[in-house]
Amino acid sequence: MLAEHERVAALYLYNSEIGEKRVSLYLTLISAGTAVFLGLAQFGVDRMLVLWSAAAYLAMVALVGTLTFERLIERRVRSTQYLRAINRIHCYFANRDPELLRYYAWPANDDVPSFEGRTGVLSGLRDVVALLNGVATGAMLAVGGMALGGSRYIVVDIAVAVLAAVAVWFVQQEYEARQLAQAEQAFQRFVRFPREGEAVRPAELGHEG
Secondary structure (H helix, E strand, O other), rough: HHHHHHHHHHHHHHHHHHHHHHHHHHHHHHHHHHHHHHHHHHOOHHEEEEEEEEHHHHHHHHHHHHHHHHHHHHHHHHHHHHHHOOOOOOOOHHHHHHHHHOOOOOOOOOOOOOOOOOHHHHHHHHHHHHHHHHHHHHHHHHHOOOOHHHHOOOOHHHHHHHHHHHHHHHHHHHHHHHHHHHHHHHOOOOOOOOOOOOOHHHHHOOOOO
């Protein structure tokens, strides 16, 4: 049991590190691209070339960010699985020595933590990526509008960019909530040691593969 506990804990830490690395690569892409386009603007490169190149770059950033956001949701689900597995092992020891419950961060039940919870590092990373995705999408539309219409409609371009950024943010938040709620429901059938008053139904036990 101790060996299994150590193995699952190592998998949880690895999963968290992978999520942080993905976000670091995403931030590096944004930083490097921003520096390049600022340099091009200062060296007097053709304005239209810079604008269209920037629009294409921002579209790529938004695409990479969307994929990163999706992967972070998957990492959240996997991390929760690992934490529930650790709690299941804790239950094994707590059943033999109830005094151990005083030393556990969570109750020794494998229906906690919730897949839908928003605490922890991964939740913060998802919010950062969601925000940057909204900004990248809005900036792409604004730059594209400037390339097409010049500075005549800059107020309209900015308004469209802000609305798009807010819309992308809320769409991602809604998508995240739906995906995590589905994971909560799907993995309920694997719960064996639920909190008191939340026993697993026999029908659910019969569906485990």
